[in-house]
Amino acid sequence: MLSITDAQLFGWLSSFLLPFFRVLGLFTTAPVMSQRSVPLRVRIAVSGLTAAIVAPTVEVGGGGFEGPNLVVLVAHEVLVGLTLGFIARVIFSAFELAGEAIGLQMGLSFAGFYDPQSGSGNPVSRLLNTIALTAFVVMNGPGMLLMAVTESFRVIPIDMTFGWLAGRSPIALGTQMFALALAIALPFIALLLFVNVALGVMSRVAPQFSVFAVGFPLTIGIGLVLLALVMPLLEIPLGSAMTQLRIAVGG
Numbered sequence: 001m002l003s004i005t006d007a008q009l010f011g012w013l014s015s016f017l018l019p020f021f022r023v024l025g026l027f028t029t030a031p032v033m034s035q036r037s038v039p040l041r042v043r044i045a046v047s048g049l050t051a052a053i054v055a056p057t058v059e060v061g062g063g064g065f066e067g068p069n070l071v072v073l074v075a076h077e078v079l080v081g082l083t084l085g086f087i088a089r090v091i092f093s094a095f096e097l098a099g100e101a102i103g104l105q106m107g108l109s110f111a112g113f114y115d116p117q118s119g120s121g122n123p124v125s126r127l128l129n130t131i132a133l134t135a136f137v138v139m140n141g142p143g144m145l146l147m148a149v150t151e152s153f154r155v156i157p158i159d160m161t162f163g164w165l166a167g168r169s170p171i172a173l174g175t176q177m178f179a180l181a182l183a184i185a186l187p188f189i190a191l192l193l194f195v196n197v198a199l200g201v202m203s204r205v206a207p208q209f210s211v212f213a214v215g216f217p218l219t220i221g222i223g224l225v226l227l228a229l230v231m232p233l234l235e236i237p238l239g240s241a242m243t244q245l246r247i248a249v250g251g
Helices: 006-029 040-057 070-106 108-114 123-138 141-155 163-167 170-205 211-250
Strands: none
Touching: 006 040, 006 070, 006 141, 040 141, 070 108, 070 123, 070 141, 070 170, 070 211, 123 141, 123 211, 170 211
């Protein structure tokens, strides 16, 4: 007769449910996975499937669901998943930041006043963000994050220590984000700054010249032309973002 003790039952539950909370935390903050277009049932189903796959290899410390530190263990797993997803979101937010800077120089920030859905955003920011997320999916970014969270059980075991947070410096992530955003937006900023300087000189030479009537269409047109020319070259910063993501998540 097969007999199952309470300790065995709680051990099996711990090996499944604690990884489940970690993967579900990843789905809460990771790009693409956390969007409203992904149904909640799909997130729960994929989290449960991933937890079932890694459960036989997971070692639970602190007594698991049978021990007195249940709340701490669950909080630890949720925090690990949230951190992994947040790292990916911060790195890819560089494209949105670059779009904000480019749209501001082009004069497209005014479009946010007439779009109640995007609020203060501009079309360039949404375009670059969409391109980055599309490339993330094409490069199998969601699968890479699932592989990373599966590998994280070896690097960050299930216990009650939070020492792994020391290797995830938010200052370093912020520095990488701003550096990548500046590398994308710098050509646009330099060219549109030159156009604005030229318009300023023309307005001083010919006071009857209407800068506001010509300046906005000119800067928007030049910005759109430059955006069309630079679009194929976005593969380089996209590859850099994916490399930084692998280093940050895998480290």
